[in-house]
Amino acid sequence: MLSEEEGLTHLELLAPAKDADTGIAAIEHGADAVYIGASKFGARRQAGNSLTDIDRLIQFARPFHARVYVTLNTLLYNHELKEAEALIRDLYRIGADALIVQDMGILQMDLPPIPLHASTQTDNRTPEKVRFLEQAGFQQVVLARELSLKQIRQIKAGTTVPLEYFVHGALCVSYSGQCYMSQALNGRSANRGECSQPCRLPYDLLTADGKTMAKNQHLLSLKDLSLAHRLQDLIDAGITSFKIEGRLKDVATLKTSLPITASSWMP
Template sequence: MTPIELLAPAKDFECGKAAVLAGADALYMGGPRFGARHKASNSLTDMARMSEFAHFYGAKVYAAFNTLLLDTELAEAQETLWQFYEAGVDAMIIQDMGILEMKLPPLPLFASTQTHNMTTEKVQFLEKTGFQRVILARELSLSQIKTIRSHTSIELEAFVHGALCVSHSGRCYLSYALGKRSGNRGDCAQPCREPYTLLDPQGTILEQNKHFLSLKDL
């Protein structure tokens, strides 16, 4: 049986250090830009420190580079990916498929959950494209994951703890529509966590101050 890797998020070096010392096999963390968690950005120096520390204990570090890019950012994005490589990370987690057209460092590519990986066909496509791992959509059931596993040979990653989005992974535009803060650009304001009042077509209040869009987390 293939051994299971226990992977933990690392907001910063201290969080990553704690996870490694607690037994995590690998970490994922964002760099200076282009990560899906804007408030969890790290300098390249800290990425290098984290890689060195993790490798000392036999753990790995994956760079989260999983936002959509603007055309004006492509040159900077490519430079940053090479800086990740120089910092010693072990793989890159990406969302924007335009990255595949870049001159990339020799690192494994992981398809972020932000790429909406819900079907066997999508995972097969990513496998043929050259990805080493697919991070599955958080909405999948165990039976759906089992079906995908039986029809693919690529590495699969699945979330077992954390927040769930009311929209399909990687397909939420509510934050941008309400406040011009895009979840696909690492700046989700999480409006789904706010209370709302439900009205009927005549304006009669049916429910007041309820969390209609906030799902029960994993």
Template sequence: MKIVAPAGSIERFHAAIKAGADEIYMGLKGFGARRNAVNLTLEEYKEALDYAHARGVKVFLTLNTIMMDVEIEAIAINLRELYKHGLDAVIVQDFGLAEFIKVNFPDLELHGSTQMTVANHIEANYLKSIGFERVVLPRELTFEEIKEIREKSNIELEIFVSGALCISYSGNCYMSSFIGGRSGNRGMCAQPCRKKYTCDGNDEGYTLSPKDQLYGYDEIQKLKEIGIDSIKLEGRMKEPNYVFQTVNYYKELINGNNIEEKSSQIFNRGYSTGYFYKDRKDIMNKSFASHLGKNLGELNGKELKLKERIILGDGVTFLSKDYEKIGGTYINKIDTRFERNKREANAGETLVLKDIPKETKYVYRNYSKEISDFIESKMKITDKKHVIDIEFKGKIGEKAKIIVSTLNNKFELIKVSLESQGIIEQAKNKG
């Protein structure tokens, strides 16, 4: 099972590859469903293709919005350049664009975007019949629904396992378009679902704001068992540290290592397993809709009983009873009830805070120095290598043989065999 990682900028691109991503999806400036991401120029994209292919990583271009005729003409010029440079696939929502690519770039793989909302095997098989190689299923499907599609179709299936959830069907929401003329299907969603609303004039909160999705070990093993081809991570607008940590986390889960996730220490507006299970009571976060971090504990006056470890350099934010930000700082001094000038404090200890806003109800950590330092140091020394398999065959009375195999930059299998001049003999001396 492969990991498809996001790259909204060249920094995120390098972070994803260094963490072990197998495939990258990213856009060109002015196109795709994340127009507010930095995205890459044509020349940057070509350089990224070379960098990725040298490390055995595929690159997919995101053209996953509804296209105007004039836009298809404009993208054709850029697409022709990327096609000649070895682009691996294009992710599309628009059937007109898909037909255009199929006719003009017949060797280029087509992937159906999650915004196509292909939610059953009949639709998946139809995409396969008209030339699509892969489809990204909607986030709204349960595991049982995903499993049924896998059993009844042979198209490659890609599943989102982390990131923001849409209050509508995988981006097919017209709320932003109606309110402000910014359509999510044109890559310009203003995210009105993240605003505060009042229900019946009384109950005020972020009624339409879902928690982010984050599958864990159990969910990944279930997807792996039924033969899902790729898992997809959201995050073209998030920081490189988040991309690196999240890719690395899922790499460990795929390899069977049930490790603790740390992505929530970098970006956190609440997490759930989304729609994976039928019971999904915990999917919404009505308290806040932006990144606040992790709740550090229970505040009583100026004393905070910690439920998380903190160290010097951590960043904290102070929140009112309504989760409104009323201040923040970096921790440059740690005093507990019994000790002063510590370098760290552990869960269970009581932290004594001095200069905090009067209306503070909650204290959240929104920056973990320990995790950020670890990721940044690891990114400096880590680089993905091209995988080379070496097989040795040897038998007494026969020539020894070494078989070396790898993929070239076009992902074609290359094998080279070498034989010894003499035959293998039984050892005459022990030791």
């Protein structure tokens, strides 16, 4: 597809990669780009990967002109900054196409010229926030899942940075980057890649006087997202990168979600 400079907007189907093999399968099934966790500092701690495995994925992707984005999208402690900076340099050295980040402290590091994408964990819901991220140097912004088409259009009208949006996968009951439930209940912070997913558990609902309104029901667990039938609306609103959620998905599950999205890609 032609680039914007040639008169058309480049569209991107972005798939998750639990590991190198999953990323390779995603590219083989039509993904333009994949996102994968590094060994540390990713929002899915259970989906970390070595530099060797990420390099293998990058080398596979190159002949297909597919891109590999690496997630470093947790908040960092001060004592982790040097280690994170060294990891970023290693990822640049092996050819990662971009980093998906949350912590603004990364902008203060002595970084190589690697593109930065603003994670949905940075709570990107307004034109003002996205404009700030664009001015700070981010080259792509992942919008919050909760936005309406009207809100997306307003953001697009006020910015020029490419916009990314989730179109398939699980939904959280809270705003991305603003959920503290797991930390409060279990001491496991979603902003540190350790969400215990308490919104997936059953709960009882009681009135103020103790009357049971619902018992053992999944009151906070949302249905999965599927916007395959709304891709043209999202394109018209200004989305150029269409993201499938799920860096814990195995190859078989990913193979089913990619065709669902890709089948609605063509006019």
